[in-house]
Structure formats: C-alpha cells, structure tokens
Amino acid sequence: MATAAFVLIAAVAVGSALGLVVRRNPIHGALFLVVNLGSIAALFLTLGAEFLAAAQVIVYAGAIMVLFVFAIMVLIPGREETGPDPQRPTRLLALPVGAVLLVLLVALVAGGGAPRAAGGPPAGGVEAVGRLLFTDYLFPFELTSVLLLAAMVGVLLLARRRA
Amino acid sequence: MVPESYYLGLSATLFSIGVVGVIVRRNPLVMFMSIELMLNAANLALVAFGHRLGSPDGQVLVFFVMAVAAAEVAVGLAIIVTIFRLRRRLSVDDLNLMRW
Numbered sequence: 001m002a003t004a005a006f007v008l009i010a011a012v013a014v015g016s017a018l019g020l021v022v023r024r025n026p027i028h029g030a031l032f033l034v035v036n037l038g039s040i041a042a043l044f045l046t047l048g049a050e051f052l053a054a055a056q057v058i059v060y061a062g063a064i065m066v067l068f069v070f071a072i073m074v075l076i077p078g079r080e081e082t083g084p085d086p087q088r089p090t091r092l093l094a095l096p097v098g099a100v101l102l103v104l105l106v107a108l109v110a111g112g113g114a115p116r117a118a119g120g121p122p123a124g125g126v127e128a129v130g131r132l133l134f135t136d137y138l139f140p141f142e143l144t145s146v147l148l149l150a151a152m153v154g155v156l157l158l159a160r161r162r163a
Numbered sequence: 164m165v166p167e168s169y170y171l172g173l174s175a176t177l178f179s180i181g182v183v184g185v186i187v188r189r190n191p192l193v194m195f196m197s198i199e200l201m202l203n204a205a206n207l208a209l210v211a212f213g214h215r216l217g218s219p220d221g222q223v224l225v226f227f228v229m230a231v232a233a234a235e236v237a238v239g240l241a242i243i244v245t246i247f248r249l250r251r252r253l254s255v256d257d258l259n260l261m262r263w
Contacts, residue, residue, distance in 0.1 A: 006165045010173045017177050017200055021184035026192050033196050036177075040203050043170065047214045049222050052206075059229050064199070064236050071240045072192055075247050085189065087256065094186035098179045105175035109168055128219040129226070137223050144230045151234035158241035 006046065013039040026072045030065060037061045051126045170211035177204035189254045191243050195236070202232050 012035065019032035041056040085091065133141055177200060184197030206225045213221020247253050 002165050006169060010169075013173065014176055014180070017180040020193070020196055020200065021180055021187065026190055026196075029193050029196055033199065036200065037203060040207055043173075043207060044210055046165070047170070047210050049210050049214075049225075052210060052222055052225055055226065055229060059233060060199075060203070064233060067236055067240055068192065068196060071244060074244060075192065075253055091187050094183045097186065098183035101182055102175060102179035105178065106172055109171040109175060129222045132219050132223050133226065137227075140227060144227060147234050148230065151237050155237045155241040158238070158245050 002046070006043075009039050009042050009046075012036075013043070027069070030068050030072060033068075034061050034065050037065070048125070051129050167211045167215040170214075171208055174204045174208040174211065177201075177207070189256060191246075191253060191255050191258075192240075194255065195239055195243070199232065199236070202228060 016032040016036040016039065020029045020036065023029050023032065037056060037060045041053040041061070044050075044053040044056060181197045181201035181204060184200065185194050188194050188197065206228055209221045209225050209228070211221075213219060213224075243253070246258065250257065
C-alpha cells in the first residue's frame with residue numbers, strides 16, 4: 001500500500017519534471033513545476049516531515065511560484081524561444097550527459113548502505129525540528145534573516161527604474 | 164514501509180532532469196525553474212537521509228535550503244527582468260557580457 005502510493009506520487013513527480021523541461025511555453029512549465037512541488041510535499045508527508053510539507057506548499061508553491069508566474073507574465077511569454085536554435089547539436093549533447101549523471105547517481109545510491117540508526121524511526125515532527133532550530137541551529141537561523149534582508153535590499157536596487 | 168533508497172533514486176532522477184533542463188533550454192526563466200527542481204531533489208534526499216538516520220537535522224537543513232532558495236529566486240528574477248528591460252529579448256545565448 002505504501003509502496004503503491006510512493007510509486008504513484010513518484011510517477012507524478014517525474015512526469016511533471018519532464019513536462020517542465022519539454023514544454024515550450026514557460027507558463028506551462030511553471031504549472032508543471034507547481035505540480036512537482038506538490039508531489040514532493042506529499043513525499044515529505046510520507047517521510048514524516050509534516051512541517052516541511054506545509055512549508056513546501058506555502059513557501060515554494062505559494063510564494064516562489066507566484067513570483068515566477070508574475071515574472072513570466074511581465075516578460076511576455078512564448079516569444080523567447082521561437083525560431084531555429086543555432087546551437088541545437090550542442091544542446092542535444094545534454095541528453096547523454098544527463099543519462100550518464102543519472103547512472104552515476106543511482107550507482108552511488110545503490111552502492112553504499114549507511115547503517116540504520118538504532119531506535120527505529122525518528123521521534124520527529126514539528127516539535128523536534130523547532131527545538132533543534134532554536135537551539136543548535138540558532139546562529140544559522142538568525143543569519144537567514146540577514147540573508148533575506150540583503151536579498152530584499154538588492155532586489156529593490158535592481159528593480160529601480162533607470163537602474 | 165518504503166525503503167529510503169527509493170526516495171534517493173527518485174531524487175537522483177529529478178536532479179538529472181533538472182540538469183538537462185538547465186542545459187537544453189534557452190529561456191533563463193525555464194533554466195531558473197530547472198534549478199528549483201534540482202534544489203527540490205536535493206531537499207528530498209536530505210529528508211530521506213534524516214529519516215534513515217532517525218534525526219531531525221536533515222529537516223532543519225531543508226528549511227535553510229528553502230530560505231536560501233527564496234532569496235535566490237527574488238534576486239535572480241530581478242536580474243532577469245532588468246536584463247529584459249534593457250535588451251527587449253530573453254535568450255541566454257545573447258548574454259555574453261557581465262555588464263550592461
């Protein structure tokens with residue numbers, strides 16, 4: 001039952017990822033990416049990471065993808081990749097490169113086996129993540145706020161008229 | 164219970180698709196979305212590792228990856244919009260200068 005659910009969600013994830021790469025229209029690509037992010041959120045749920053599943057939907061599918069769709073709308077979709085590609089033979093080299101990368105990664109995954117931790121599945125959930133975030137990872141957490149502030153100031157500078 | 168190696172295999176697949184997307188596409192927006200795909204594949208691997216090791220540290224790392232991705236998307240899209248405003252075209256093949 002769990003395996004069937006995993007296979008179903010994984011098929012959705014891979015299919016939507018392929019849709020993102022294949023479809024010419026960037027809006028279609030963005031919608032495929034939303035589906036992909038949602039399926040990964042579902043996989044987070046099956047791994048017992050409820051907090052991340054919620055954050056995935058809110059931050060990625062909500063905030064980041066809205067930004068993407070907004071940028072695509074501003075930049076007039078569908079007019080960018082028309083016409084023949086002068087570098088098509090070079091670009092098609094990406095397919096064997098991707099295949100080799102996939103084989104290497106899968107071989108890496110299949111080869112090594114980390115020891116399973118004693119004590120079974122994690123006593124995880126929101127509480128454990130929150131406790132860790134505000135104790136051991138407090139300094140990186142505070143640095144995140146500085147990073148976001150810097151990004152916000154940078155965007156304001158870049159997006160100014162007459163940059 | 165699904166073994167974690169399945170999740171890692173799926174993560175490797177999504178990452179490879181993202182790499183191919185970055186190389187194949189000409190539209191910087193789609194390349195950007197492919198990068199997001201790769202980040203998500205890495206996130207999935209991190210959560211799977213954390214599940215396997217029985218510690219919530221992997222989830223905390225994913226949280227940081229999400230924060231960095233949000234900052235990166237904001238800055239990157241601002242750069243793309245600025246370039247489009249100046250050139251009226253959007254193809255990475257035209258971009259060969261680090262200045263405008």
